[in-house]
Amino acid sequence: MSSNNAKERSVITDLGLAPEGHLKIDWASAHMPVLNRIKAQFETEQPFKGLKVAISLHLEAKTAYLAKVVKAGGAEVAITGSNPLSTQDDVCAALVEDGITVFAKYNPSPEEYKELLIKTLETAPDLIIDDGGDLVSILHAERQDLLANVRGGAEETTTGILRLKAMEKDGQLKFPMVAVNDAFCKYLFDNRYGTGQSAWDGINRTTNLVVAGKTVVVAGYGWCGKGVAMRAKGLGANVVVTEIDAIKAVEAYMDGFHVMPMSEAAKIGDFFVTVTGNRDVITGEHYKVMKDGAILSNAGHFDVEVNKPELEALAVSIRTVRRNIVEYQLADGRKFYILAEGRLVNLAAGDGHPAEIMDMTFALQAMSLKYVNDEYKEIGSKVVNVPYELDEQVARFKLESLGIGIDSLSAEQKAYLDSWTEH
Template identity: 80%
Template sequence: MNTVSESIVKDMALAHNGHLKIDWVKEHMPVLNRIRERFEKEQPFAGLKVAISLHLEAKTAYLAKVVQAGGAEVTITGSNPLSTQDDICAALVEDGIRVFAKYNPDPAEYKEHLIKTLETRPDLIIDDGGDLITILHSERRDLLSQVRGGAEETTTGILRLKALEKEGKLEFPMVAVNDAFCKYLFDNRYGTGQSVWDGINRTTNLVVAGKTVVVAGYGWCGKGVAMRAKGLGAKVIVTEIDPIKAVEAYMDGFEVMPMLEAAKHGDYFVTVTGNRDIISKEHFAVMKDGAILSNAGHFDVEVNKVDLNAMSTSSRIVRKDIEEFVLTDGRKVYLLAEGRLVNLAAGDGHPAEIMDMTFALQAVSLAYVNEQYKNIGKKVLNVPFELDQMVAQYKLEALNIGIDKLTDAQKSYLESWVE
C-alpha cells in the first residue's frame, strides 16, 4: 500500500511536527502502550482492514498506530471538519496509514473523505458520532457485506446506533464505548471538563472568575464542565430536561432554571446535550451584551446558527475562532468555533492521560468484536465489564497505585445470606 499516493492530506511537509506531537502523547499514554505490546505479540487484526473516523489529532493518531501494530491495514478520516490537524495527517501517512482528511474541508469534501474511507472495504470500524455507520446503512449499502462490527466513541453516535437497532436495521454489532465506566467517569467528566475550558480560555483570553456560566445538560460531560467552571471561580447555572439530573445539579450546589431564564444571566454558555436548538432565537433575544456562546456536543446544532444569523445585522471574525454577531438592537454576542466542539475545534481535545483509558477501551473492544462477531448478533452492546476493569487496573499500575483484594472469607460473606 502506497499511503502517500492513496491519501488525501493538505501538505506532507508538515509531517515532522506531527511526529513530535504523536511522540509526546505516546509518552503519556501508558495503558495504550501496554495494549500495543499485547497487540504486537497476538496480532488480533492480522490481514484485516480497519476504518477509523475520530477527531484527528495526536492521541487519535496513536490509537491508529496501536491498531496498526495489531496487524491491521488502517484507513482514517476526521469526525469533525475543524478538529483535524494537518500535521498529524501527514505524519500518519508517513507511518503507513491511509488518510483522507484536511482541516476545515467544505461539506462536500468532508463527505467525500468519509466515503473514500469506507470504499477501502473495512472489516472493522471505529466511529465517532455515527457518520460512517449512517453512510453504510443508507447510501453505500454495497459496502456492508465485509463489515464484522465496530465500536462507537460518543453519546451522539450511540443514539443513532440505538435508533437503527430499534428499527431492526443495524447490520452488525457495535460496542458502545461511551457507556463504559472508564469512558464516561473520566473522559466525559474530567476530560471534557478540562478541555472545554482549555479551549474557551485560550480562544477568548478572558477571565472566568466572577462571571456567570450557563451549562446546558448535566450528564457526565455537563458535570465536568460545571465543576471546572466552579473551580475557576464562576457562578454556575445548569439547565436540564431531566428532573433527576436537575436535582443532582441543585444538590451539587448549582442554580437550576430553564434556559429562557438562564439566558438573561449568562456571560458564558456551554451546551453539552447532544440535541439541537438548545439556544435559539428566544434566548438570543434576552441575552446580555457580550455573551459568549460555545458548544461541547458532537454536532454544531446545539446553538441555532440560522436563528442567530437571521437576528443579526452583521457578523465578523474578531479573533481566531471567535465570530461576533451584532443583533438588531446593537447587542453583540460571540460564537466560538462556529458552534462546533469547542474543546477540539478551538483546542487540542482531552488530556492525553484521559484519552489513554478511552482509546485503550476502543482498542480492546475492537479486538473483542473481531473475536465474537459471529456470536453477539446485530446489536449495540456494552463494553464487557472485565475489559473495563482491566483498563482501570492497567491505569492503577501505571500510577504505581495498589488497592486491596477480597479475602476468601470476605468473598464468602458477600455471597451468603447468612451472617
C-alpha cells in the same frame, strides 16, 4: 500497507507538515502508558492480521497513536476525521509517513468532508471505529454495497450510540457495535474530567477572558455537563445548569449549582456551554433576552445545539473578531459571540482531552475492537456494552502505570458477600 501505498492513496493537505505531527504524536504516546501496554500485546498477538480497519475520530495526536496501535496489531488502517475543525494537518501527514492511509484535512467544505468519509469506507473495512455514527450511517443509508465485509465496530460518543440504538430499534443495524461511550472508564473520566478540562482549555485560549466572578450557563448535566460545571466552579464562576431531566436537575442542585430553564438563564449568562447532544438548545427566543457580550460555545458532537441560522437572521452585522470567534451584532447594538462555529469547542478551538484521559478511552477502543472481532458472530447485529472485565482491566492497567495498588477480597469476605445466611 507500505508507506508508499499510503502516500498514493491518501488525501491530505501537505505531507511536508509531517515532522511537527510526529512530535505531537510522540508527546501524546509518552503520556499514554495503558495504550503502550496494549500496543506491545498487539505486536505479539497480531489480532487484526490480514484485516482492514476504518477509523473516524477527531484526528489529532492521541487519535493518531490509537491508529498506530491498531496497525501494530496487524491491521491495514484507513482513517478520517469526525469533525471538520478538529483535524490537524500535521498529524495527518505524520500518519501517512507511518504507513496509514489518511483521508482528512482541516476545515473541508461539507461536500469534501462527506467525500473523505466515503473514501475511507471504500477501503472495504472489516472493522470500524466510529465517532458520532457517520461511518455506520453512510454504510447503511448510501453504501450498502460495502456492508458485506464489515464484522462490527466500536462507537465513541453518546451521540453515536443514540443513532445506533435508533437503527437497532428500527431493525436496520446490520452488524454489532460496542458502545464504548457507556463504559465506566470512558464516561467517568473522559466525559467528566476530559470534557471538563478541555472545554475550558478551548474557551480560555480562544477568548483570553477571565471566568472568575462571571455567570456560566451549562446546558445539560450528563457526565460531560458535570465536568464542565465542576471546572467552571473551580475557575470561580457562578454556575447555572439547565436540564430537561428532573433527576439530573436535582443532582445539579445538590452539587451546589443554580438550576433554572434556559429562558431564565439566558438573561444572566456571560458564558454558555451546551453539552446535551440535542439540537436547538439556544435559539431565537433566548437571543432576544441575552446580555450584551454573551459568549456561546458548544461541547456536544454536532454544531446544532446553538442555533446559528436564527442568530444570523437577527444580526445586522457578522464579522470574525479573533480566531475562532464570530461576532453577531443585533439591531439594538447588543453583540454576541460564537466560538469555533458552534462546533466542539474543546477540539475545534483546542487540542481535545488530555493524553492521560484518552489513554483509558482509546485503550477501551482497541480492546473493544479486538472483542468484536473475536465475538461478532455470537453478538449478532445489535449494540452491546463493553464487557466489564475489559473495563476493569483498563482501570487496573491505569493504576499500575500510576504505581497505585488496591486491596482484594479474602476468601472469607467473598463468601460473606455471596451468602444470605451469614451476618
